[in-house]
Amino acid sequence: MLHCKKLTCVHEDRIIFNDLSFTVAPGAIVQVEGANGAGKTSLFRLLVGLASPSAGAVFWQGKAISTVRDSFHQQLLYIGHKTAVKAELTALENLQFFQKMQVSHGELNLWDILAKVGLAGYEDITTSQLSAGQQRRVALARLWLNNCPLWVLDEPFAALDKLGIAVLERLFIKHAQAGGMVLLTTHQDLTIDCSLLSKIVLTDAAGNSYV
């Protein structure tokens, strides 16, 4: 369970959001909405611990994430705007690296996973030669090769085609039904069943509202 208590984010004397509190329970898909510049990415960077909030704290299983950093990161999968896909390595090599950096990794067949994200036949091409959408797919392939309960995905659908989005939505539902948590930002309308999906709306003003 991820819990945020009175988070405040200040950027160069400008308040991005203020007193933001919410809880993400197992089985939830949370979509963070807001206009450009409303602080979606800033919020996610606070949630995963890449930045520290000006006030408030983030709690994982009841403990502040700064005190349980290693075990929190073991259970977290974060894919940001920057996909961390190395341009000079092939899709397969990128994926191998991500797989081997995990503490517990099963013997998954990476070729199958690349086929699932529609990259069959592109395994041995350096990712610099792939299109933006295909590079994003390489990053998203990580969703299949981990067993982290918490997924934090910043604009996962950027540059993806409709088919890719449908595949991802099905994966999110499956993950949530298995007790996982998904936090994502997107400007797309999700076709996910309302009982699973909840929304956090970041407004431009200093206040904030939830749905």
Add this chain to the structure above:
Amino acid sequence: MQRVTHMFNAFLQVVSKELKGAFRHPSDILNPIWFFVIVVTLFPLAIGSDPALLKRIAPGIIWVAALLAALLSFERLFKDDFIDGTLEQLMLTPFPLAWLVCAKVFAHWLLTGLPVLLVSPLLALFLALDTETYTALFLTLLIGTPILSLLGAIGVALTVGLRKGGILLSLIMLPLSIPILIFSTMAIDAAAYGQSYLGLLALLAAMLVAAITLAPFAIAASLRVSVS
């Protein structure tokens, strides 16, 4: 015990990824080495080929050239990782960032420090160094270049988020490397006069140990500041 295995595995993964990436773009490794060789060969052309004079100033030339070549190579240490998001992901692994940073610096030394060591016999030949002096030069480079990589990594970590960090990096990095330069050239001078230079090497080695134990934490902290 299992955690230790995982940590070593992560170290190896980072090193092998760095090497793989670098060998796809060999110019990144070759350019600083070329620069090193060319700078050193310019000196005989500019000040004349009197062997006695060259022999006297050779250690200084080689060391300064190695320092400048190292400066050229630092940018690639974290810049690409910062731009493509790899750095963020390294911070989100269950391993200590300081440890992974060690792997990155080690890979960097393999790609830039080691080649300097390998071409140094050639340059010793250019500059008419005798075997005794060359041995001292080699030993100081062997101990000194890893220190340069570690110090440079602190500088890069501090400046990686800046748009034009290159000049700032040199300004941070060059003064920090003065002690290494002084002790290395002192050791080489002592060797040239046939004196024992073991004490000076031991001092350099002490600096290396201090750098290995302390620098990774400084680098990790600086990176966290740069990324957030």
